[in-house]
Amino acid sequence: MSIITVKQVKKKFSTLEVLKEISFSLEEGEVLSIIGPSGSGKSTLLRCITNLETIDSGTIVIGGDTLVETNNQGTTIYADKATISRIRLRVGLVFQNFNLFPHFSVLRNITEAPRHVLNTPKKEATEQAYTLLEKMGLADKASAYPYQLSGGQQQRVSIARALALHPQVLCFDEPTSALDPELTGEILEVIKELANEQMTMMVVTHEMAFARDISDRVIFMDDGLIVEAGSPDQVLVNPKNERTKRFLSRFGS
Amino acid sequence: MTKLLLLMLEGTFTSLRIFFLTLLFSLPLGLLVAKGRMSRHRIISSLVNGYIMIMRGTPLILQLIFVYFAPYYILGASTDRFTAVIIAYVINYAAYFAEIYRGGIQSIPQGQLEASSVLGFTKIHTFSHVVMPQVVKRIIPAMGNEVITLVKDTALAQTIGVAELFRVAQNAAAREFSTMPIFIAGVFYFVMNAIVSKSFDLIERKLNYYR
Numbered sequence: 001m002s003i004i005t006v007k008q009v010k011k012k013f014s015t016l017e018v019l020k021e022i023s024f025s026l027e028e029g030e031v032l033s034i035i036g037p038s039g040s041g042k043s044t045l046l047r048c049i050t051n052l053e054t055i056d057s058g059t060i061v062i063g064g065d066t067l068v069e070t071n072n073q074g075t076t077i078y079a080d081k082a083t084i085s086r087i088r089l090r091v092g093l094v095f096q097n098f099n100l101f102p103h104f105s106v107l108r109n110i111t112e113a114p115r116h117v118l119n120t121p122k123k124e125a126t127e128q129a130y131t132l133l134e135k136m137g138l139a140d141k142a143s144a145y146p147y148q149l150s151g152g153q154q155q156r157v158s159i160a161r162a163l164a165l166h167p168q169v170l171c172f173d174e175p176t177s178a179l180d181p182e183l184t185g186e187i188l189e190v191i192k193e194l195a196n197e198q199m200t201m202m203v204v205t206h207e208m209a210f211a212r213d214i215s216d217r218v219i220f221m222d223d224g225l226i227v228e229a230g231s232p233d234q235v236l237v238n239p240k241n242e243r244t245k246r247f248l249s250r251f252g253s
Numbered sequence: 254m255t256k257l258l259l260l261m262l263e264g265t266f267t268s269l270r271i272f273f274l275t276l277l278f279s280l281p282l283g284l285l286v287a288k289g290r291m292s293r294h295r296i297i298s299s300l301v302n303g304y305i306m307i308m309r310g311t312p313l314i315l316q317l318i319f320v321y322f323a324p325y326y327i328l329g330a331s332t333d334r335f336t337a338v339i340i341a342y343v344i345n346y347a348a349y350f351a352e353i354y355r356g357g358i359q360s361i362p363q364g365q366l367e368a369s370s371v372l373g374f375t376k377i378h379t380f381s382h383v384v385m386p387q388v389v390k391r392i393i394p395a396m397g398n399e400v401i402t403l404v405k406d407t408a409l410a411q412t413i414g415v416a417e418l419f420r421v422a423q424n425a426a427a428r429e430f431s432t433m434p435i436f437i438a439g440v441f442y443f444v445m446n447a448i449v450s451k452s453f454d455l456i457e458r459k460l461n462y463y464r
Binding site: 145158165 | 364365
């Protein structure tokens with residue numbers, strides 16, 4: 001069953017068409033990578049799915065509930081507030097620049113949402129946070145503040161923070177772009193591990209080798225359109241489209 | 254001399270009452286004004302902007318006189334002097350505080366709000382637990398400036414006849430044909446502001462646990 005279905009989604013920033021009729025779906029347990037040049041709309045697509053941006057028309061269905069749809073009359077209607085908050089918790093998002101809360105300790109960064117959004121009791125939320133930190137190899141950093149951590153550590157905390165809400169899908173918006181190459185590896189390892197655990201994921205990335213490694217499917221976007229989609233081999237190794245070939249040639253892979 | 258100091262302590266007490274009451278009301282009111290100034294509704298934001306322009310663009314002493322005398326000319330009844338002082342100071346300082354709050358709120362990176370939204374925080378939770386704690390840290394130096402100015406501005410209350418510290422000192426100076434009481438008042442103000450500065454230093458240090 002598809003966890004996310006996106007149909008004919010269009011989005012404009014004033015006159016600039018960022019998304020021109022995007023359709024795709026994400027199956028349970030699938031890892032989908034979205035690649036493409038800057039400005040191709042891949043981050044915007046993630047932001048529309050996580051409801052940080054609103055779309056102009058089209059349909060987005062998440063976990064069986066409609067977030068937004070364009071009806072037969074051509075009006076685009078978003079779900080009511082309660083439904084949106086319910087849907088929102090199904091999709092986690094990891095940002096390029098982490099966006100941790102600087103005034104909270106690592107522990108509180110992770111427990112804040114479970115405690116106040118899911119009303120998880122403090123003890124349970126804390127135990128869960130420690131389990132997640134353990135998994136991220138940061139068990140000793142619970143009482144540290146974000147500024148005391150390296151970029152890679154901060155990003156691992158932000159992954160733990162997203163996982164603490166038990167999302168059905170975890171989205172990554174260029175999770176390694178703000179990190180130097182040395183730290184990139186540790187984040188990619190974490191994502192790989194999640195993939196092994198059958199976590200459903202959507203990853204916007206510029207790491208081609210990584211995308212080939214972990215993805216079940218790759219989408220190449222350019223200029224607001226999905227140019228090519230398929231298995232990593234199809235898209236990254238033997239691309240059919242000229243545009244995809246040109247893009248990939250710059251990575252020498 | 255003891256008698257003079259006792260009188261001046263009494264004046265200081267009035268000054269401190271003005272000081273604390275002004276802060277008590279203008280700090281929260283300023284936040285409300287800042288919210289209004291940042292409102293998406295054009296009418297609200299321009300009305301609030303007009304209010305801020307007037308408060309910052311005219312002398313406090315004039316506003317004080319206006320608040321005290323206007324009700325008399327318009328309604329035929331006047332408020333008591335002390336209340337007029339508090340009202341004038343509160344609406345004046347709220348305008349300054351509002352601009353400081355606004356600067357602080359707008360300096361919080363958009364990403365903090367986006368993270369809050371994705372994590373499902375309500376708007377109220379985001380504002381009170383994510384935005385405001387960080388705003389407080391950022392505005393402490395600017396706030397320190399304003400609060401120190403307020404200590405000295407309490408001296409203006411004498412304009413409408415409230416016997417605060419400076420008025421008491423001036424009266425004593427006239428009575429004794431000596432400028433000494435005025436310089437003593439100066440020491441009083443200095444000590445009060447030393448305490449204010451120290452307090453702000455302490456708060457700043459307390460909030461230094463994160464960057």
